[in-house]
Structure formats: structure tokens, C-alpha cells
Amino acid sequence: MHHEPESGSSTSGKSKWTYFEPVQVTEKGVAVIRINCPGKMNTVSDTMRAEVERLWKADVESNASIKAVVFISSKPDNFIAGADINMIKSTPNKADLKRVCMEGHDTFDVIAKRGIPTVAAINGACLGGGLEWALHCDYRIATTSKKTVLGLPEVKLGLLPGWGGTQLLRPLVGLQAALDMMLTGKNIRPDRALKMGLVNETVDPASLERVAIQAAAELAAGTLKPVRRAKPLAQRLIEDTPAGRAVVWKKVTETVAKNTGGHYPSPPAIVDCVRHGYGAPTKRAALEYEAQKFSEMAATPQSAALIGLFDGTTALKKNPFGAPARRVETVAVLGAGLMGAGIAQVSCEKGLRVLLKDRDAASVSKGIKYISDNQAAKLKKRRATKFDTDLALSRVVPLADDDTLWQRSFAQADLVIEAVPENLDLKHRVIQQAEQYLPEHCVFATNTSALPIADIAKASTRPQNVIGMHYFSPVPMMPLLEVIPHAGTAKEACAAAMQVGTRQGKTAIVVKDVPGFYVNRCLGPFLVEACALVEAGVGLEKLDKAIKAYGLPVGPLTSADEVGMDVAHHVQAFLAAADLGERMGGSDAGIMREMVGKGMLGRKAGKGFYVYEGKKGKRINPEALAMAKGIVKQDLKLSTQEIQDRAISRFVNEAVMCLQDGIISSPVDGDIGAVFGIGFPPFLGGPFRMLDQRGAAAYADMMRGFAERFGPQFEPCQLLQDMAASGKKFHS
Numbered sequence: 001m002h003h004e005p006e007s008g009s010s011t012s013g014k015s016k017w018t019y020f021e022p023v024q025v026t027e028k029g030v031a032v033i034r035i036n037c038p039g040k041m042n043t044v045s046d047t048m049r050a051e052v053e054r055l056w057k058a059d060v061e062s063n064a065s066i067k068a069v070v071f072i073s074s075k076p077d078n079f080i081a082g083a084d085i086n087m088i089k090s091t092p093n094k095a096d097l098k099r100v101c102m103e104g105h106d107t108f109d110v111i112a113k114r115g116i117p118t119v120a121a122i123n124g125a126c127l128g129g130g131l132e133w134a135l136h137c138d139y140r141i142a143t144t145s146k147k148t149v150l151g152l153p154e155v156k157l158g159l160l161p162g163w164g165g166t167q168l169l170r171p172l173v174g175l176q177a178a179l180d181m182m183l184t185g186k187n188i189r190p191d192r193a194l195k196m197g198l199v200n201e202t203v204d205p206a207s208l209e210r211v212a213i214q215a216a217a218e219l220a221a222g223t224l225k226p227v228r229r230a231k232p233l234a235q236r237l238i239e240d241t242p243a244g245r246a247v248v249w250k251k252v253t254e255t256v257a258k259n260t261g262g263h264y265p266s267p268p269a270i271v272d273c274v275r276h277g278y279g280a281p282t283k284r285a286a287l288e289y290e291a292q293k294f295s296e297m298a299a300t301p302q303s304a305a306l307i308g309l310f311d312g313t314t315a316l317k318k319n320p321f322g323a324p325a326r327r328v329e330t331v332a333v334l335g336a337g338l339m340g341a342g343i344a345q346v347s348c349e350k351g352l353r354v355l356l357k358d359r360d361a362a363s364v365s366k367g368i369k370y371i372s373d374n375q376a377a378k379l380k381k382r383r384a385t386k387f388d389t390d391l392a393l394s395r396v397v398p399l400a401d402d403d404t405l406w407q408r409s410f411a412q413a414d415l416v417i418e419a420v421p422e423n424l425d426l427k428h429r430v431i432q433q434a435e436q437y438l439p440e441h442c443v444f445a446t447n448t449s450a451l452p453i454a455d456i457a458k459a460s461t462r463p464q465n466v467i468g469m470h471y472f473s474p475v476p477m478m479p480l481l482e483v484i485p486h487a488g489t490a491k492e493a494c495a496a497a498m499q500v501g502t503r504q505g506k507t508a509i510v511v512k513d514v515p516g517f518y519v520n521r522c523l524g525p526f527l528v529e530a531c532a533l534v535e536a537g538v539g540l541e542k543l544d545k546a547i548k549a550y551g552l553p554v555g556p557l558t559s560a561d562e563v564g565m566d567v568a569h570h571v572q573a574f575l576a577a578a579d580l581g582e583r584m585g586g587s588d589a590g591i592m593r594e595m596v597g598k599g600m601l602g603r604k605a606g607k608g609f610y611v612y613e614g615k616k617g618k619r620i621n622p623e624a625l626a627m628a629k630g631i632v633k634q635d636l637k638l639s640t641q642e643i644q645d646r647a648i649s650r651f652v653n654e655a656v657m658c659l660q661d662g663i664i665s666s667p668v669d670g671d672i673g674a675v676f677g678i679g680f681p682p683f684l685g686g687p688f689r690m691l692d693q694r695g696a697a698a699y700a701d702m703m704r705g706f707a708e709r710f711g712p713q714f715e716p717c718q719l720l721q722d723m724a725a726s727g728k729k730f731h732s
């Protein structure tokens, strides 16, 4: 689409508004309303919404020369990032949010009443209430900037699109695409948004304002008519007939039930709102229903938990050590196995130069293949462009020990991440070998899940530069990073490691240098309890199902099979020998030891607790079942709730113990670590949020009851007892 530029805007000086620039009116009568909320992001609060209505009434409504309006942002990287989450959180009576939503509609009614076309000129994040703002407009133009994303992510906060999203999106993109967007909360990039009919045009960022003004003028003149994407016949048959829609409702209801396990109320509420829209007597009635449901969702503990995780993730984007004096540009990764290649991938994708080194060309090639295969997959799924993937790969320099090129290249490294196997001697050797060629300032990070960082640092001539960076596997998928300074690590090294982790897209928490760090330390007692439960007569399948039903992605037995029985057993044995004392009691995990001895190492060996039969899937391993039956001490006939509480309380108590001992520095870190590290149910918000919601006193009582019945490993730690006695909450 071609638009002629228009010149000669008039402006009215310094803004009298808090959230908007002064309205500019062009010669052809296009009013440009620039959104400029205080702070980094534009968000829609009740006060911002009220102000746009005042602005409209003061500067637009009675100005007859205005023929069309463009809404545009003054911020470099966001249009509107949604409703103000702080407003949602701080509304004490969530029922009041219905009024907030409905007043939003009143404002858009005021705007619509003037009868002039409105254009949303979108650059950067256009999310949630921000996209709903754009949906209320007559025309949407998005820039092709990498920063431009459109989406309705409310579901990720346990909410639903409450400013018309469940009603206004469907007519543009179709029922199925609308449901997909709202139920996944995924970001839509501009090219996709154009294809699906979400926006009318895409433009280069430099042209956005000019094109938007021109489009507005043409809409006003009637020379431009917004075209709705035509639906193919098959889509019409499904979406536009009651019989077709019945199929959609059935399918979507089943998918929602399967994906949420019944733990999340907002996805079914979204489906309900969309469905309600078809039968509602008026558009207003449908919007009122949606607003009612929005306020109900905002009052759920699940929403509070998910918003808590959003806040925690946002807070952790800020480096607690401040920006390092020297920005890391080149990262050397030692070891091109699964871990090393994953670390190299997330680094090169985010613009870091990577020196990937392994023993020989064959080993390093495997790592390169891993990265290039993943890039090809991203390209295929359109998660990246050819240019992005080519650029990422071009940043990786493959290096091998048998070619001295690595020695010269290492002189450029700012930070090394070693990911060689877990063997102290080997780690010492690689540190000493690398240090000969590394510059003085280079930080040396070690990716270990078990070895003390202080011990690894002993081999270094610059121990102040040594730090732990514990990634989780598979690195490109897992969002968490534990950053572990030892007692002698310099602040500058901590700052650099945190900055690199955040740049790699990880949420990084700082953890003390103790056995298991945080996540594995909490997993230890949980794994032991899984074995103890088998000894208490809980069937293998029942155990896995009970923990999955609690909301973890998989049960402990599947988890042991996936990470490998040898690895799981090693973690358990290592922690049993460490400083956790009685807290690792309850079982000696003999079943795992025996399974390792028999080569039942889990998925990688084709059998563990389950037998893996290729396409046929998996079934309980009869050999493991026989072993399990053989170790039952007394069948206690535990209920599902008892199984869940016994296993989860061991994890939770250890998490609180970590806070008590300063291994983690806050409940926020503890919650994020548990949710992002092991998949602790997000709808519970993490162990600390869960304790706040369930009540520390009730939880401590339950654990004391278990301690009496099953042993001292259930004794609640001091901090949990203190919180129980004081009635205080971990999160204020």
C-alpha cells in the first residue's frame, strides 16, 4: 500500500497531560495522540484511561477540523505493554475491576461516537490491554521492527483479556486463531500479524508516523477501506456454523482440560467468554460478561501466584551487582557436549561472540551441528529469519585442542564457561590450560551441578575471577540459571556472570556455594522421599500420577528416568553424604542404587522405572515393579493427598531451610528457582507463595504430624516454625 506524505503538523507546546503529549493536528485534520506514560513502559491504568477521555473531550471532540485520529507511542520500544499490572494487584476488592473494565468501554464509546476513523500506529510491545486498545481502533499499522510484538498474554497472569479482547479479536483473525492467541498468550510478530489479519499494514519503523497519518486521512476521505481477511471455505464451515463451532468447543475444552490439569481457571473462562459472545443479546452484554469474568479471575490465588512470578522475573532482570565495568562481548565455551553446545547456542543467539572449544574437530563439530540443527528448526517454525539464524551461527568460532588457533583466540575472551564432565581433576586441568592464554580480566565460570566452586577455584591463579554458572538441561529450553560466587569471588566477576546470564535470556538467581546449590539441594530430600514412598507401599505408577496431579510436569520416577538413574542416584548419594543430615533420611534410595547396578539407567538405556518402546511410548518396567514390591516395608495405603504432601513438603522444607541459611537471598529467588528449575507448579507461585496461601502454621502442623508418624526427616525447619508462630508471610 502506498501513501503520499503529508506535511505541516501543528503542535500546541508543552503537555498539560500526564500520560500523553500535546495533541498535534495536521493540515489535513489528522490528530496525532502520542502516548507517553511516565516511566519506561506505556501501560493503561484507570487514571490513564480517564485522562484519554478528558483529552478527547478537551482537544478532539469539539474540534471540527479533526477528521481522523492516530494513536502512537513516544516510547522507543513499546506501544502499550498492557493494563497496569500494579493497578490490578493493588485493587483490594477485585470486583471493582469490573467497573474499571466497563469504564474503559465507556471511553471507547465516547471516542467512537465522534464518528471519525482511528488508527493504531504500533511500534514495540503491543500486549494485553494495549492490543485491545488497538482492536478498538478502525485500522492497525505495525512496524517490522524486531521489538514489535502483538499478543494477549493475560492468560499467563491467570487473567483474561478484559477490555474486549475475547469479543473483538475473533472477527479479525477467526475463531480458532483468536482462541489460540488468548489461550497460549503467545507473541505474534508483525509479518504473521499481517497474514492473519490482526494488522492492516506493516511498515518500516522510520515511516510509521507518516504512513499512519496518511492512512488516517485516506480513511476519513473514504479512499482507503480496511479490508478484512477473507476466510477460506473450510474455515467458514467450521467457524460460522453452529455444528462446526460445536466441534471447536468440544476440541478446545478437551485441550484446555488436558493442558491445565484443571489447575488454571482462566483458560476455561476465556473459552466461556468467547462462546458467550455468540449468544449475547448485545455487544455491551458480551463485554459486561467478559469484564465480570476478568474481575473474578483477578481474585483467584492462581492469578496472584502468576503475577508474583512475573514480578519476580522482572525484578531479576536487574543486576544486583550493577553493570560490570567491562561489558562481556566474547564468551569461550569449553566442551561442546549437550551442555556446552546449549550454552553456546543461547549466547550466539543473543549477540555474543562464542569461542567453542573441545578436544578435537569431531567433538566440536557435534556441538556445531547441535546449534545449526536447532537454528534450522527455528527457521522452519518461523521463530527466526534466515538472516537471524545465519548471523547467530556466524558468531561461533569452532576450536579444537589439536590446533593452536584456540590459544590465540582465547586472548579475546571476556568470560569462559566450562562445561566439561563433572570431575574435579579434569576441571582443574581445563582451568589451568585455559588460563595460560586468557587475558587478566577474563572471568572463569564453571558449569557444575555438584562440585564446590571454591574447590574448583583452587586450581586458578586468579580465584577472584572464578564463579559457578549452573545451567539446566536442555539449556535452550530451561529458563533458570544459578550463579554461584565462592567466598573469594570478586564483585566484578559476579556482575559479569549475571549480565551474561540475563543476556542469554535466563532468569538468574544468586546462590551460595553449598552442596547442591539451591535447586538440587531441594530435590535431594524430595527424591529420597519418592523412594521412601515406594517402601511405604505406594505403587510406581500411583506415585508418578500423584505428583503430576499436584501440578509438576512429571512425577519423580519419570524425572529420574529422564535425567538418567545414574545422575539422579549420584545427586542423592552426594547430598546424603553432605551437610543435610536427617533431612536426607527416610530411605537409603536402595532401589535406585540397584537399578544403576543393573543398567536400568532410564530413557537413555531404554529402561528404568519405565520401559521405552519407541513409538509405542512407555510402560512401567516389570523388573522395576518387582524390585519395588520387594522393598515394601509396610503398605500404609497412603491417599493421593498424603503422597503429595509427604513428597512436596520435603522439597518445601528444604527451600525454607535454604532461605534460613542464606543460601538464597529472598523468597522471590526461592520461588523462581523452584518454578523455573524443576517446574514447581506455577499456579502455586513457588514454595514460599504456596506457604503464604496455605498458611505456614497449618503446613508446619502437617509436617509435625508426619514427623511423629514417619520420622524426624519431616521436622519443619526453624524458619518455618518461626513463620508459623508469628503468622507472618514470606511475601509482603
Ligand SMILES: C/C=C/C(=O)SCCNC(=O)CCNC(=O)[C@H](O)C(C)(C)COP(=O)(O)OP(=O)(O)OC[C@H]1O[C@@H](n2cnc3c(N)ncnc32)[C@H](O)[C@@H]1OP(=O)(O)O
Residues within 6 Å of the ligand: 040, 041, 043, 078, 081, 082, 083, 084, 085, 086, 125, 127, 128, 129, 130, 153, 154, 157, 159, 160, 161, 162, 163, 294, 314, 315, 317
Ligand atoms: C484487561 C487487560 C489486562 C492486561 O493487559 S494484563 C497485562 C498484560 N501485559 C503483559 O502481561 C505484558 C507484561 N510486560 C512484559 O511482558 C514485558 O515487560 C515487556 C515484554 C513488555 C518488556 O520487557 P522488557 O523490555 O524486558 O522490560 P521489563 O524489564 O519487563 O519491564 C520494564 C518495566 O515495565 C514494567 N511493566 C511492563 N509491563 C507492565 C505492565 N503491563 N504493567 C505494569 N508494569 C509493567 C515492568 O514491571 C518494569 O518495571 P520496573 O522497571 O519498575 O522494574
